[in-house]
Amino acid sequence: xxxxxxxxxxxxxxxxxxxxxxxxEVWKGLVxxxxxxxxxxxxxxxxxxxxGGPAGSVTTQYPDDPQVTAKRSRTRHRLLKRxxxxxxxxxxxxxETVCPAKCIYIQAEESPDVMVEKRxxxxxxxxxxxVFCGYCVEACPEDAIRMDTQFIAFPGxxxxxxxxxxxxxxxxxxxxxKPVKAVDPLGPAAS
Amino acid sequence: xxxxxxxxCPLWVDAAFSAVKIALAMGFGLQTAAFLTWVERKQSxxxxxxxxxxxxxxxxxxxxGLFHILSDAIKMMTKxxxxxxxxxxxxxxxxxxxxxxxxxxxxxxxxFGASVELFGRSWNLTPIPLEYGVIYVLALLSVGVHGxxxxxxxxxxxxxxxxxxxxxxxxISYEVAMLAIVAGPLYLYGTLDLAxxxxxxxxxxxxxxxxxxxxQPLAFILFLTAGAAETKRAPFDLPEGEAEIVGxxxxxxxxxxxxxxxxxxxxxxxxxxxxTTLFLGGWHLPxxxxxxxxxxxxxxxxxxxxVTKLMGVLWLLMQIRWxxxxxxxxxxLDLGWKNILPLALVNLLVTAWAVHLFS
Numbered sequence: 034x035x036x037x038x039x040x041x042x043x044x045x046x047x048x049x050x051x052x053x054x055x056x057x058e059v060w061k062g063l064v065x066x067x068x069x070x071x072x073x074x075x076x077x078x079x080x081x082x083x084x085g086g087p088a089g090s091v092t093t094q095y096p097d098d099p100q101v102t103a104k105r106s107r108t109r110h111r112l113l114k115r116x117x118x119x120x121x122x123x124x125x126x127x128x129e130t131v132c133p134a135k136c137i138y139i140q141a142e143e144s145p146d147v148m149v150e151k152r153x154x155x156x157x158x159x160x161x162x163x164v165f166c167g168y169c170v171e172a173c174p175e176d177a178i179r180m181d182t183q184f185i186a187f188p189g190x191x192x193x194x195x196x197x198x199x200x201x202x203x204x205x206x207x208x209x210x211k212p213v214k215a216v217d218p219l220g221p222a223a224s
Numbered sequence: 225x226x227x228x229x230x231x232x233c234p235l236w237v238d239a240a241f242s243a244v245k246i247a248l249a250m251g252f253g254l255q256t257a258a259f260l261t262w263v264e265r266k267q268s269x270x271x272x273x274x275x276x277x278x279x280x281x282x283x284x285x286x287x288x289g290l291f292h293i294l295s296d297a298i299k300m301m302t303k304x305x306x307x308x309x310x311x312x313x314x315x316x317x318x319x320x321x322x323x324x325x326x327x328x329x330x331x332x333x334x335x336f337g338a339s340v341e342l343f344g345r346s347w348n349l350t351p352i353p354l355e356y357g358v359i360y361v362l363a364l365l366s367v368g369v370h371g372x373x374x375x376x377x378x379x380x381x382x383x384x385x386x387x388x389x390x391x392x393x394x395x396i397s398y399e400v401a402m403l404a405i406v407a408g409p410l411y412l413y414g415t416l417d418l419a420x421x422x423x424x425x426x427x428x429x430x431x432x433x434x435x436x437x438x439x440q441p442l443a444f445i446l447f448l449t450a451g452a453a454e455t456k457r458a459p460f461d462l463p464e465g466e467a468e469i470v471g472x473x474x475x476x477x478x479x480x481x482x483x484x485x486x487x488x489x490x491x492x493x494x495x496x497x498x499x500t501t502l503f504l505g506g507w508h509l510p511x512x513x514x515x516x517x518x519x520x521x522x523x524x525x526x527x528x529x530x531v532t533k534l535m536g537v538l539w540l541l542m543q544i545r546w547x548x549x550x551x552x553x554x555x556x557l558d559l560g561w562k563n564i565l566p567l568a569l570v571n572l573l574v575t576a577w578a579v580h581l582f583s
Contacts, residue, residue, distance in 0.1 A: 070543070092274055
């Protein structure tokens with residue numbers, strides 16, 4: 034071990050006299066806040082008068098205005114079907130195994146189709162526990178589970194309402210409110 | 225005391241005029257305090273790139289969230305009026321009344337305008353014209369301490385008591401500083417009468433209005449600082465500290481709590497009025513002699529000018545409140561005793577010296 038190790042000196046900012054008397058700093062702060070106030074007032078006024086321009090605030094008034102999410106956001110899960118309408122899931126349990134939130138519950142049963150062998154009897158996802166990491170989608174060898182975009186509003190009055198079973202996950206039972214507005218974080222050119 | 229009319233006029237005219245003036249001043253204070261709750265929300269929201277409270281509506285008509293004042297009042301009045309069983313109920317009730325009454329009484333001493341000649345007599349537009357108005361206002365501001373301490377003591381809660389003690393320490397410290405600060409300008413004006421102090425500043429020097437802020441800039445800054453501390457406004461809101469510090473009115477709810485809240489706003493208005501009177505020339509508008517106004521019109525202009533200046537100071541206080549972080553308690557006392565008080569005394573000495581040199 035090298036005995037001569039150097040210690041990096043961190044330069045602490047020194048409190049100078051003009052900072053110590055504080056009045057100049059107060060003045061600088063007031064300039065910043067007043068600039069924000071005036072610029073935002075001008076922008077609010079400009080929007081209110083119908084002249085457009087940037088909005089005066091970054092607030093999304095959610096129940097009135099649609100929630101804006103990224104275009105590639107990962108939201109609710111969807112179980113896909115084969116061409117004959119049966120679920121693609123073969124109950125291999127990979128998604129349940131990989132799930133970090135342990136929110137997937139699968140019960141397997143024998144499939145009547147001998148080429149499929151296994152299928153899910155129940156496939157439940159507790160969306161109240163899900164962290165929307167997308168590992169289940171990555172793990173699935175059958176492309177049976179995917180995630181929709183822009184469906185972030187799935188409210189329930191009880192915790193049980195947030196546990197979705199196969200009909201809801203496959204879209205046979207509609208539980209989706211209207212989809213939210215999509216915005217591409219990379220700009221319109223990237224889409 | 226106030227000289228009554230020169231000509232013989234019935235006493236009831238004076239009494240009625242006085243009552244109307246006081247009612248108007250208090251009404252102005254209460255209305256402005258209610259309005260300030262809206263200003264505080266909206267100003268902070270706009271300067272932080274937010275929108276602010278805008279959900280209250282009547283028939284879908286929101287009007288910039290102004291109905292929140294109304295909904296706040298309804299909420300406060302219909303809430304449970306809780307008195308802690310371990311506390312002292314009569315004093316628990318009395319504390320907010322003392323605080324608010326003291327602040328309201330200060331308002332009546334502010335000189336809203338000059339005298340106006342009408343109907344063959346002089347009408348003084350100051351609600352309570354006093355020869356010692358400055359002392360009156362400062363004394364009543366310190367009566368507010370009684371409300372704070374009483375609230376802390378009567379709540380029967382150790383946290384409230386500590387908050388009350390903090391409030392007492394802070395307000396008494398800054399009262400001493402306040403007196404030392406106003407001594408400078410008052411020595412210059414040679415009066416304790418607020419109306420005369422305002423009238424003194426109407427003089428100009430080569431077109432420059434000789435307002436208190438021009439002649440006493442240090443006292444102006446110190447007065448605003450000490451005043452914000454005296455009225456418990458941020459960045460000196462250590463006695464109550466909204467959500468972060470358990471303050472003296474922790475055991476209060478409903479309208480009594482709202483009275484404490486209103487007291488802070490009322491004291492801000494008093495502070496703004498005092499600043500306007502002592503440092504911003506009161507009702508004086510530079511160049512108002514060129515407007516050719518006289519009589520009631522000039523007096524009305526004076527009232528408008530005074531209120532406008534008062535609102536400007538209130539805006540500045542709000543802006544400071546949303547700019548600066550809160551002081552620590554030791555920093556607060558250090559600022560008061562070790563910085564503001566010596567500076568104020570130096571200011572007084574220099575003022576006295578200069579007055580004797582130039583007068």
